Amino acid sequence: MNRSFAFAxxxxxxxxxxxxxxxxxxxxxxxxLQVFIILAAGSQAxxxxxxxxxxxxxxFKEGTTNQDVLAIExxxxxxxxxxxxxxxxxxxxxxxxxxxxxxxxxxxELVTANILPASLEISTKEPQDLAEIAEILKRxxxxxxxxxxxxxxxxxxxxxxxxxxVGSITVGFLMIFATLVIVMIIGFKIRLKRxxxxxxxxxxxxxxxxxxxxxLEGIFYGVAGAAxxxxxxxxxxxxxxxxxxxxxxxxxxLPVNFLFMLELLGSxxxxxxxxxxxxSFAAVRRxxxx
Amino acid sequence: xxxxxxVSKKFGSLPALDNISLDIKQGExxxxxxxxxxxxxxxxKILTREMLPTNGKVTVNHVxxxxxxxxxxxxLRRKVGVVFQDFKLLDDRTVFENVALTLEAQxxxxxxxxxxxxxxxxxxxxxxxxxxxPRQLSGGExxxxxxxxxxxxxxxxxxxxxxxxxxxxxxxxxxxxLLNEINxxxxxxxxxxxxxxxxxxxxxxxxxxxxGKITKDSKEGKYE
Numbered sequence: 001m002n003r004s005f006a007f008a009x010x011x012x013x014x015x016x017x018x019x020x021x022x023x024x025x026x027x028x029x030x031x032x033l034q035v036f037i038i039l040a041a042g043s044q045a046x047x048x049x050x051x052x053x054x055x056x057x058x059x060f061k062e063g064t065t066n067q068d069v070l071a072i073e074x075x076x077x078x079x080x081x082x083x084x085x086x087x088x089x090x091x092x093x094x095x096x097x098x099x100x101x102x103x104x105x106x107x108x109e110l111v112t113a114n115i116l117p118a119s120l121e122i123s124t125k126e127p128q129d130l131a132e133i134a135e136i137l138k139r140x141x142x143x144x145x146x147x148x149x150x151x152x153x154x155x156x157x158x159x160x161x162x163x164x165x166v167g168s169i170t171v172g173f174l175m176i177f178a179t180l181v182i183v184m185i186i187g188f189k190i191r192l193k194r195x196x197x198x199x200x201x202x203x204x205x206x207x208x209x210x211x212x213x214x215x216l217e218g219i220f221y222g223v224a225g226a227a228x229x230x231x232x233x234x235x236x237x238x239x240x241x242x243x244x245x246x247x248x249x250x251x252x253x254l255p256v257n258f259l260f261m262l263e264l265l266g267s268x269x270x271x272x273x274x275x276x277x278x279x280s281f282a283a284v285r286r287x288x289x290x
Numbered sequence: 291x292x293x294x295x296x297v298s299k300k301f302g303s304l305p306a307l308d309n310i311s312l313d314i315k316q317g318e319x320x321x322x323x324x325x326x327x328x329x330x331x332x333x334x335k336i337l338t339r340e341m342l343p344t345n346g347k348v349t350v351n352h353v354x355x356x357x358x359x360x361x362x363x364x365x366l367r368r369k370v371g372v373v374f375q376d377f378k379l380l381d382d383r384t385v386f387e388n389v390a391l392t393l394e395a396q397x398x399x400x401x402x403x404x405x406x407x408x409x410x411x412x413x414x415x416x417x418x419x420x421x422x423x424p425r426q427l428s429g430g431e432x433x434x435x436x437x438x439x440x441x442x443x444x445x446x447x448x449x450x451x452x453x454x455x456x457x458x459x460x461x462x463x464x465x466x467x468l469l470n471e472i473n474x475x476x477x478x479x480x481x482x483x484x485x486x487x488x489x490x491x492x493x494x495x496x497x498x499x500x501x502g503k504i505t506k507d508s509k510e511g512k513y514e
Contacts, residue, residue: 003394014382199378202338203439204368205395207361 007213008220011189019221022185026225026275027232029174030268034233036167037264038256043160050156055124056134057147059117064142069120072140076122079136081129086121093119117144127154175275178225182218182279183286190214190287197288211284218280219273226272230265237261291316291478292337292447297346299332299502306332307343308502314480316446319473321489322482323513324499330482333499334449337480338370339363351446368396371440373469375452377432379424379439385411386420389438396443410442414468430461434468441472448472450481454488462488489513 012019060069069087076082088096093116101107122137124130134146190197200210234256241255292314299307307329314320322330335341336348339355348355355366371392379388386407393403411417414434416427424432433453440448450469454462466488473479483489489496489512496511497504 003397195378196380199380200391200395201364202340202367202372203392203395204364204366204443206364206397209395209397 001212004209004212004216008216011193011213011217012220015189015192018185018188022181022221023225023228025181026178026221026272027228028225029171029178029275030226030229030272031233032174033171033271034229034264034268036163036171037267038233038237040160040163040167041260043156043163047156047160055127055130055148056122056137058120058122058134058137058140058143059145059147060119060142061144062117064118068142069118072120072137072142076133076136079133081124081126082122082133083125084123088119088121090114090116090118093117127157175271178222179275179279179282182221182276183283185221186214186218186280186283187287189217190283211288214284214288215277215280218283219276222272222274222276222279223269226268227265230261230268234261291318291351292480293347293349294333295347295349297336297343297348299329299336299341300344305502307336310346310502310504312497312504312507314478316478317473317476319470319479319492319494320481321492321494321496321511321513322480322499323484323489323496325484327501328499329502330499331451332502334372334451334480334482337447337449338372339366364395368443369446371443371445371448373433373436373440373448373450373453375455377424377436377456379432379435381424384421384423385416385427385435385438388424388435389442392439392443406442407438410438413471414438428461429457430464433457433461433465437465437468437472441477445477447478447480450479450483452482452484454483454485459487466492486513 058072073085073087076085090113094111094113097111097116098108120137122133124133130148134148137143137146197210237256292312294310294312297307297310298305310329310333322333324330332341336343337350337355339358342356346356350366351369353366358366380391383391389407389410390403393406398406407420408417411420414437416431416434416438419427419431419435424435427435437448437450437453440450448469453469454465457465462485469479469481470492493510493512495509496506496513498506498511498513
C-alpha cells in the first residue's frame with residue numbers, strides 16, 4: 001500500500017495542472033456544500049432562538065395592578081400551549097431600554113419609567129399557537145396592545161426551508177459534477193499512462209498494484225479539496241464574526257461552535273472520500289482494462 | 291519446460307500460427323526466425339498470455355497457461371522476462387527506477403529491490419548510468435536497461451522480440467553476448483529475430499516459422 005501511495009504522489013506531482021484543476025473543482029464543490037450547511041444550521045438555530053423566546057408581548061394599561069397581572073398569569077398557566085410567562089415591570093423595561101441604548105445619551109435623556117408600559121412576555125410550544133394566545137390577551141380589559149412576532153418565525157421557517165431545498169439541489173448537482181470531473185481526470189491519466197500500464201502488466205504487476213494509485217489519487221483530490229474548503233469557510237467565519245455579531249444582536253449564533261465545525265469537517269471528509277473513490281472507481285472500471 | 295501442442299491462432303479467418311508443436315527445455319537458447327508476419331511475435335505473446343491460442347495447449351513448467359485464471363497471469367509473467375525491440379522503457383523514470391519497477395510490481399521490499407537492482411545493473415554494465423533517464427542513453431544502453439529489467443526478477447524464461455532490430459551491428463553483438471551470458475546462468479532464452487549473422491554465428495537451436503508453420507527446427511541451425 002505504501003508503494004501505491006508513492007505512485008499516486010508521483011502521478012499527482014508529474015501532472016500539476018490537472019491535479020490543480022481537480023483540486024479546485026473539489027474545493028468549490030465542498031465550499032458550496034459547507035456554506036449551505038452553515039447557512040442551514042444558522043437559520044435553524046435562529047429559528048429555534050425565536051421559537052424559544054417570548055413570542056407574544058402584552059402591554060398593560062396605566063394603573064394595572066399586580067393582582068390583575070397575576071390573574072392573567074394564572075389563567076395562562078392553565079393553557080397547555082403556553083410554556084412560560086414573564087412579567088416585565090416599568091422599571092425593568094426602563095433598564096432594558098437603557099442597556100440597549102447605552103451608547104446614545106440623547107435617547108436615554110428623553111425616556112423615564114413612566115412612559116414605558118409594563119408588559120407580559122408569553123412563550124408558546126408552537127409558533128402557530130401565538131395568534132390564539134394573542135386573541136385571549138386582547139380580550140383582557142387591562143391589556144392595551146399585543147405584539148405577535150409570528151411573521152419573523154414564518155419568514156425564518158420559509159428561509160430555512162428554501163436554504164435546505166436550494167442547498168440540496170445545488171450540492172447534489174455539484175457532487176455529481178465533481179464525481180464526473182474525477183472520472184474524466186483519472187480516465188485521462190489512465191489513457192496518458194497506457195504504455196506504463198501495459199509495461200507493468202507484462203512485468204507481472206497485479207491488477208490492484210496498477211489500479212490502487214489511480215483510486216488513491218481520486219480520493220486525494222476529494223479529501224484535499226474538502227479540507228481546503230473547510231479551512232477557508234472557517235477562516236472567513238472567524239474573521240467576520242465581530243461584524244456579523246452586530247447584525248445578529250441577541251441571537252447567539254456566533255462565535256460558531258468549534259464542535260459543530262469539527263462535525264462539518266468530518267462529514268465533508270467522508271463525503272469527499274465517497275466522491276473521490278466513486279469517481280476514480282468508475283474511471284478505473286471504464287478505462288483500465290487489465 | 292515449454293511445450294506447444296498443436297497450437298493454432300487465427301485473427302479472423304487469417305491464421306497467425308497453424309498447428310504448431312514444439313518442446314523447449316530448461317536452459318535452452320532458441321532463435322525463432324522467419325519473415326515478418328510469420329507468427330514469431332504471436333508465439334511469444336501466447337507465452338506471456340497476452341494472447342490465447344485459438345486451438346491447442348501451451349504448457350510452461352507443467353502448467354497449461356491457456357487454462358490459468360486471469361488472477362494467476364501476473365504470477366506467470368513474473369517467471370517470464372520480456373525484452374522488446376523498442377525497449378519500452380518509461381521515459382519519466384531513471385534507469386534504476388525502470389529496473390526497480392519489475393520488483394516493485396512483484397511486491398518486493400525496498401531494501402531487497404536496492405540490492406537486486408544494483409547487482410543486475412552491474413552485471414549489464416550500466417550501474418554508472420543508473421540516475422540517467424532513457425533519453426540520455428544510447429540505443430545499446432537502453433536495451434541493456436530493458437534486459438536488466440527483464441532479468442532482475444530472476445525469471446525462468448527470457449523472451450526477446452527482435453531485441454537487436456533498432457541497434458547498429460556492434461551494439462547488437464553486445465546485447466547478444468549479454469543474452470548469451472544470461473542463458474549461461476540456466477535461464478531459458480527465446481529470441482525472435484531477422485538477424486542472419488547473429489543466428490549463424492551463435493549456432494544455437496533455430497526454429498524457422500513461415501506463414502504460421504514450423505518449416506525447420508534444428509539444434510545448431512542456420513538462418514538461410
